[in-house]
Amino acid sequence: MEAAPSSSSTSTSTSSGGSVTFYDFLDRMRNPASLDLVRSIKSFIVSFSFYTPNPDNDGKKVQDFYLSMEAAIMEHPLWAAATFEELDSAMEGLEKYVMTKLFSRTFASVPEDAKIDREVSEKICLLQTFLKPEHLDIPAVLHNEASWLLAEKELQKINTFKAPREKLLCIMNCCRVINNLLLNASMSENHALAGLDDFLPVLIYVTIKANPPQLHSNLKFIQLYRRQAKLVSEAAYYFTNLVSAKTFIVDLNGKSLSMDEIKFEESMQAARLTQTNRATQIETSPTLQGQTDPTPTRMHDKEKDTSGGSNYPYMDAEAGELTVGDVERLLSLYKDVVTKYTSLYKVVRHLSISKTETPVPHSEGTSFLLTQPEGTNTKIDHQKGN
Amino acid sequence: MGCSSSLPDRSSGQLAGLNSENGGVSDAKNLRVKLVLLGDSGVGKSCIVLRFVRGQFDPTSKVTVGASFLSQTIALQDSTTVKFEIWDTAGQERYAALAPLYYRGAAVAVVVYDITSPESFAKAQYWVKELQKHGNPDIVMALVGNKADLNEKREVPVQDGIDYAEKNGMFFIETSAKTADNINQLFEEIAKRLPRPASS
Ligand SMILES: Nc1nc2c(ncn2[C@@H]2O[C@H](COP(=O)(O)OP(=O)(O)OP(=O)(O)O)[C@@H](O)[C@H]2O)c(=O)[nH]1
Ligand SMILES: [Mg+2]
Numbered sequence: 001m002e003a004a005p006s007s008s009s010t011s012t013s014t015s016s017g018g019s020v021t022f023y024d025f026l027d028r029m030r031n032p033a034s035l036d037l038v039r040s041i042k043s044f045i046v047s048f049s050f051y052t053p054n055p056d057n058d059g060k061k062v063q064d065f066y067l068s069m070e071a072a073i074m075e076h077p078l079w080a081a082a083t084f085e086e087l088d089s090a091m092e093g094l095e096k097y098v099m100t101k102l103f104s105r106t107f108a109s110v111p112e113d114a115k116i117d118r119e120v121s122e123k124i125c126l127l128q129t130f131l132k133p134e135h136l137d138i139p140a141v142l143h144n145e146a147s148w149l150l151a152e153k154e155l156q157k158i159n160t161f162k163a164p165r166e167k168l169l170c171i172m173n174c175c176r177v178i179n180n181l182l183l184n185a186s187m188s189e190n191h192a193l194a195g196l197d198d199f200l201p202v203l204i205y206v207t208i209k210a211n212p213p214q215l216h217s218n219l220k221f222i223q224l225y226r227r228q229a230k231l232v233s234e235a236a237y238y239f240t241n242l243v244s245a246k247t248f249i250v251d252l253n254g255k256s257l258s259m260d261e262i263k264f265e266e267s268m269q270a271a272r273l274t275q276t277n278r279a280t281q282i283e284t285s286p287t288l289q290g291q292t293d294p295t296p297t298r299m300h301d302k303e304k305d306t307s308g309g310s311n312y313p314y315m316d317a318e319a320g321e322l323t324v325g326d327v328e329r330l331l332s333l334y335k336d337v338v339t340k341y342t343s344l345y346k347v348v349r350h351l352s353i354s355k356t357e358t359p360v361p362h363s364e365g366t367s368f369l370l371t372q373p374e375g376t377n378t379k380i381d382h383q384k385g386n
Numbered sequence: 387m388g389c390s391s392s393l394p395d396r397s398s399g400q401l402a403g404l405n406s407e408n409g410g411v412s413d414a415k416n417l418r419v420k421l422v423l424l425g426d427s428g429v430g431k432s433c434i435v436l437r438f439v440r441g442q443f444d445p446t447s448k449v450t451v452g453a454s455f456l457s458q459t460i461a462l463q464d465s466t467t468v469k470f471e472i473w474d475t476a477g478q479e480r481y482a483a484l485a486p487l488y489y490r491g492a493a494v495a496v497v498v499y500d501i502t503s504p505e506s507f508a509k510a511q512y513w514v515k516e517l518q519k520h521g522n523p524d525i526v527m528a529l530v531g532n533k534a535d536l537n538e539k540r541e542v543p544v545q546d547g548i549d550y551a552e553k554n555g556m557f558f559i560e561t562s563a564k565t566a567d568n569i570n571q572l573f574e575e576i577a578k579r580l581p582r583p584a585s586s
């Protein structure tokens with residue numbers, strides 16, 4: 001059983017007490033009186049296995065199901081005297097239960113999503129090598145490594161949870177850390193509070209530093225499967241800001257930053273080469289490495305101890321020494337290098353893709369419905385079920 | 387970026403701060419609306435928001451005001467309340483493409499320009515067109531000429547604002563976040579123009 005992310009602030013817009021209310025929900029579902037509800041839930045979950053994934057449709061189906069269950073719970077004798085809060089926590093329990101069961105069927109369920117996740121993550125890896133807070137015009141009073149780290153940690157927790165509410169809470173907690181940083185800065189440094197002006201750049205920076213796992217899929221999952229009535233107000237605002245940060249990162253180019261455009265391109269290129277290089281050393285045989293190590297200086301070094309293979313005799317040449325006669329040789333060497341680099345890049349890309357796909361282990365959700373709970377059954381069933 | 391200004395204007399007429407977190411329930415008497423601010427960088431969007439929101443609170447207790455997500459409830463004379471959830475946007479060019487993420491689903495859009503800057507007035511017109519194309523079709527739009535205190539440097543005639551707003555079915559007002567002039571009026575007028583859900 002996963003722990004619910006703690007709510008780190010006094011904000012009232014998210015309901016609290018994750019696991020407690022979830023146990024309460026499970027308890028009520030075990031009550032014979034709720035058999036009809038259990039049946040509906042069970043048949044809804046089973047119905048999902050009949051269709052191939054289609055995120056938008058799936059999202060709509062789940063949202064409609066939430067609404068019909070909400071109506072059913074409101075009418076239900078077990079909740080006859082329930083307050084608004086109790087009904088709400090029943091619905092939170094339902095969301096968590098259903099989405100834990102449907103998780104593998106609904107999370108990153110189409111290849112397209114996995115692809116975008118990979119692209120976002122790869123781009124962030126490149127940006128991490130050179131991006132500085134100044135490039136996003138983050139004012140010096142907000143340079144606070146400790147706060148940033150805290151915010152990053154919150155964001156990185158996102159894959160520890162399966163329930164949309166808990167994933168969303170990770171985002172909220174990250175944003176609250178940033179908010180506190182802004183508030184403290186405004187109080188201690190007399191730095192005027194300026195809303196989004198400072199918030200968004202810090203969130204973008206933190207997102208890049210954190211490189212949260214499967215960012216795109218997580219955002220999509222929350223958008224589709226968090227109860228719509230709950231993705232409003234502050235939660236919607238922070239959620240949108242992270243979507244916004246992700247979009248900014250995906251579209252980020254030399255014009256997006258306070259940085260010379262040429263310098264940006266050079267830094268991205270250098271980052272790509274470094275990464276290719278690192279992957280080469282890990283993944284490939286020494287001979288191949290010796291021949292194709294794409295970092296110029298290193299290539300030069302290695303050149304000397306590589307027997308046979310290609311030679312790059314111009315590495316020590318000065319522009320003035322070259323003659324027209326060199327052009328042909330230079331051109332063919334150039335083509336040789338580019339061809340090798342391109343194919344190597346493809347291989348490495350492929351390798352790093354298969355590497356990054358190792359799934360983060362998820363604890364299975366509690367099962368009260370399935371007569372044969374899959375593998376890891378949880379304590380609750382044993383304690384209370386028998 | 388600093389919203390240097392005189393002290394918040396606390397004599398805000400019939401406006402009364404209301405702080406009941408009603409869990410986001412919106413009914414005929416208590417509306418909750420998403421309001422988005424759009425406009426060129428530097429026209430004063432953030433200052434307008436802070437002036438409106440902080441004017442209702444003790445300026446020293448900043449903690450009551452979220453640093454980036456701001457909301458403010460106003461009470462109207464007919465004893466209804468409107469809680470504005472204010473989504474400020476960053477006007478800098480590098481963030482311009484992100485605006486649709488923020489105005490999606492907004493009930494109100496406040497498009498701001500600076501009366502001393504014709505470029506910002508042109509940009510405001512761009513945002514109005516964007517909203518007409520991609521915004522919520524029932525959106526209530528207001529056109530705001532800010533920095534009205536800089537009248538001696540005015541480059542956008544009042545009449546231009548009035549005309550453009552009228553042509554596009556918008557509410558128009560000139561404000562000053564610096565002196566607090568017309569800030570509360572802006573939000574009150576918007577509140578009055580909101581479509582009301584049928585009372586049950
Ligand atoms: N004189 C005068 N100055 C103002 C007024 N409103 C804002 N300013 C100043 O204009 C500058 C920009 O104001 P902001 O509120 O940060 O502008 P913004 O529209 O939020 O800009 P971005 O966040 O970059 O999109 C600040 O220096 C403010 O002090 C006003 O009504 N009168
Ligand atoms: Mg601003």
